[in-house]
Amino acid sequence: MTRFAVRLPQHQARLVALAISYHLSRPGSETDPETLADYRHGLMELRPELDSQLEGDPALVELSPLQTTLLATALSSVASELKMYSVFDTMAGQSRRPRSTAPGFDERLRTLFPEVAGDPAYASQLAEDIIMLRRALPLGRAQEAIKEEREAATARRARKRWWQVWRR
Secondary structure, eight states, rough: OEEEEEOOHHHHHHHHHHHHHHHHHHHTTTTTTTSBBBOOHHHHHHHHHHTTTTSSOOOOEEHHHHHHHHHHHHHHHHHHHHHHHHHHHHHHHSOOOOSSTTTTTHHHHHHTTHHHHHHHHHHHHHHHHHHHHHHHHHHHHHHHHHHHHHHHHHHHHHHSOOOOOGGO
């Protein structure tokens, strides 16, 4: 199986951790739309591995093509959330009302990036950093690998003889 080794400086590792938290807070985010079963190796599997590397040296993670695709989607989603964060902060005023509809997002953001508490506009800078990080992912190669895996699975199914039920 194809794997992509990605080295992340601490700032980028925290951005990825935020994106994974956001992704996992959405119901059905780890559900395969084709089978309606949970992904065997989605971002849920990556979270503890990355969280254990959030202090010190750059983080090193290996991503499957599926994880790369899911992470790219999560990064895009959290970038949109961060772009609106300062607007939602202004609307929330001094209240303790959450700025995000994703459960736990505000707490996770402020834990990973405490600067946001003093300057909500800092979230816009984080959104720009996330967009640059997303562009650096090997997304094209990951999508190609997924396509090749699907084609190989289709070819294997086509080679099975219909009357040999026991081989299915």
